[in-house]
Amino acid sequence: MTERAPAPEHLLEAVLLVSARPVPTADLASATGLPPDEVEAALANLAGRYSPGTSGVVLRAAAGGYLFSTNPACSAAVERFREEARPAPLSGAAHEVLACALYLGPLTRGAVSRVRGVNSDAVVRNLLERNLLAEIGADREAPGAPALLAVTDEFLAATDAASREDFPPLDALVSQEELDRVRERLTSAEEPQTGDSQTGDSQTGDSQTGEPQVEAPGSGAT
Amino acid sequence: MTFEATGRSLADFTVELDVYSGPYEWLLALILKDELEIFEVPLRELVGLYAGSRDPEAPNALDRDTDFAGSAAALILLKSRTLSPATDPEADGEDAVAATPEELAERLQQYLKIRRAAEDLRDRFARAAGHHPSAHVVPPKPGRLRVAEDRVTLAARRTFSRLIEPPVAHLGPITVTVQELAGLIRAGLLRGPVSFEDLTRGMDRLRSAVAFAAALSLAQEGSVKLLQPEPLGALTLEPSEPSPR
Numbered sequence: 494m495t496e497r498a499p500a501p502e503h504l505l506e507a508v509l510l511v512s513a514r515p516v517p518t519a520d521l522a523s524a525t526g527l528p529p530d531e532v533e534a535a536l537a538n539l540a541g542r543y544s545p546g547t548s549g550v551v552l553r554a555a556a557g558g559y560l561f562s563t564n565p566a567c568s569a570a571v572e573r574f575r576e577e578a579r580p581a582p583l584s585g586a587a588h589e590v591l592a593c594a595l596y597l598g599p600l601t602r603g604a605v606s607r608v609r610g611v612n613s614d615a616v617v618r619n620l621l622e623r624n625l626l627a628e629i630g631a632d633r634e635a636p637g638a639p640a641l642l643a644v645t646d647e648f649l650a651a652t653d654a655a656s657r658e659d660f661p662p663l664d665a666l667v668s669q670e671e672l673d674r675v676r677e678r679l680t681s682a683e684e685p686q687t688g689d690s691q692t693g694d695s696q697t698g699d700s701q702t703g704e705p706q707v708e709a710p711g712s713g714a715t
Numbered sequence: 716m717t718f719e720a721t722g723r724s725l726a727d728f729t730v731e732l733d734v735y736s737g738p739y740e741w742l743l744a745l746i747l748k749d750e751l752e753i754f755e756v757p758l759r760e761l762v763g764l765y766a767g768s769r770d771p772e773a774p775n776a777l778d779r780d781t782d783f784a785g786s787a788a789a790l791i792l793l794k795s796r797t798l799s800p801a802t803d804p805e806a807d808g809e810d811a812v813a814a815t816p817e818e819l820a821e822r823l824q825q826y827l828k829i830r831r832a833a834e835d836l837r838d839r840f841a842r843a844a845g846h847h848p849s850a851h852v853v854p855p856k857p858g859r860l861r862v863a864e865d866r867v868t869l870a871a872r873r874t875f876s877r878l879i880e881p882p883v884a885h886l887g888p889i890t891v892t893v894q895e896l897a898g899l900i901r902a903g904l905l906r907g908p909v910s911f912e913d914l915t916r917g918m919d920r921l922r923s924a925v926a927f928a929a930a931l932s933l934a935q936e937g938s939v940k941l942l943q944p945e946p947l948g949a950l951t952l953e954p955s956e957p958s959p960r
Contacts, residue, residue: 513848553846565845579844584734584755588833588840596832608829610822611797615752652836653843666831667824675827676820 501527501535502542515558515650556649557656580623586616591644594626596663599641601632617642625651724778725786730764732757739765743786746793753794762787891922896929900952904939908953 499507504525509516516524522532536552536559543552549567553560563571572579583591590613593605605613620626624647628640644657654660728739734755735742745751765783770776903909911930915923930952933939942951 510849513850551846560848562846562848565843568845568847571847575847581736582733582844583837583840584752585833585837586752586754588836589829591836592829592832595836596829608822608825610826611754613752615749616755650848651843652839653846654839660832661835663828663832666835667828671827672824675823676817679820679823680816 501525501531502538505532505535505539509552509559509561512560515553515556515560515646517558521559553650553653554655555653556646560650583620584616586613587620590616590620591625591648594642594644595648595657595660599629599643601635601639601641603635603639605642623647724775724782728765728768728779728783730761732760732764739786743790746790753790753797756790756794758787758790758794761790891925893925893929893932896922896926897933900926900929900933900939904952904954908942908951911950911952914952 504527505521508521508524518529518532518536521527521536522529525532527535540552542548543550543561545551545564545566549564550561551564553562568579586609589609590605593600593608597604597608602614602617605617617626621628624645626642626648627645629643630641631638632641649656649659652660723740725739729737730739730742732742735745735751742751742756746753746756765787769780773779900914903914911927915926918926930939930941930950933952934941938955940953940955942953943949
């Protein structure tokens with residue numbers, strides 16, 4: 494009696510089941526001994542089988558690989574079973590630091606603080622502990638060679654992003670019109686002949702006119 | 716009028732915030748120790764929590780209100796001071812130079828973009844929060860561990876470097892041998908038992924040490940008995956009984 498060779502989908506299911514981290518396609522091909530195109534085809538089949546509408550387990554493409562996760566619709570049951578609460582959501586300051594590392598990184602703590610306008614060391618420390626940020630090297634040109642910070646694969650997985658290219662370009666997040674309005678406000682506030690106190694105090698925006706609200710840097714959770 | 720020590724009137728006040736959950740006093744301690752950034756603490760929400768938990772009929776209500784007002788005012792002061800730009804008169808470098816409106820506009824525009832990106836990230840985190848990955852954690856293979864270049868260099872240097880031989884120039888030529896002092900001991904024992912102290916009297920430390928080695932050697936071959944009644948006590952050497960023929 495001869496055993497039938499397992500189907501490619503079964504091999505991939507088995508490998509993905511035992512990995513808590515995203516597995517790149519090349520690693521899946523190496524582990525299963527399947528050619529890459531067959532891996533891709535099998536992954537496409539699995540994606541249909543493990544989708545939020547059909548299963549409590551979903552196949553996600555994240556951080557340059559694939560991993561099995563629970564369906565978010567079932568998260569309450571999972572958390573009750575594990576008897577653990579979902580980690581506290583990140584603060585506004587933490588999101589800003591991550592945005593700095595994602596779009597402007599790798600960069601030093603000092604550079605993060607300069608962009609945000611406030612010291613960000615405590616936030617960075619917290620993000621390092623949560624493995625969302627990592628020190629990937631040092632800025633040899635700067636005095637003291639401070640560490641360079643970058644986002645991690647855990648960050649990509651936590652944001653459901655396959656790669657950094659999944660995020661919208663930084664310049665696309667704010668329209669040129671909004672940027673011009675910020676510049677105009679600041680420059681016009683310096684002109685004494687305007688005499689408009691409301692304009693001079695308008696860094697926080699004018700909600701009555703529907704203009705964008707731009708808080709002072711670092712005022713994330715004030 | 717008498718004043719009594721009020722103690723810690725806010726000891727039982729706990730807060731539930733996004734960034735922290737627990738006793739209010741610990742929250743203050745974390746902020747003061749820089750474990751938690753003041754910007755992450757929503758002060759308005761904190762005041763709301765206190766107002767919601769306030770019991771005006773409590774016997775220490777006034778103490779609690781006073782303590783909370785004092786600590787909340789300190790937090791507001793701390794937050795506002797941290798928000799203000801640094802004004803160190805001795806600071807130099809580009810930060811010390813007053814920024815022009817153009818430079819300020821550049822920085823604010825950059826910050827606006829980061830702020831929008833942060834909002835986008837917040838939504839992404841929220842959408843992906845319900846995913847729980849497999850609980851199986853496979854230990855990394857040794858070959859796939861991250862290798863630090865510095866440590867590899869150091870290990871290679873240790874492996875291939877030649878050990879430095881210790882300097883021996885201060886040591887004089889060897890002028891005595893075990894055999895020579897073994898002969899001296901045998902000669903001394905011809906007159907009967909002899910103490911090691913008498914045997915080595917007048918010898919330098921090197922000769923005494925070699926004499927001890929010679930005595931051990933003779934004892935091992937059975938021609939000498941070593942007697943020492945107590946540990947570290949006087950050592951006496953006596954000739955062994957001649958083996959019966």
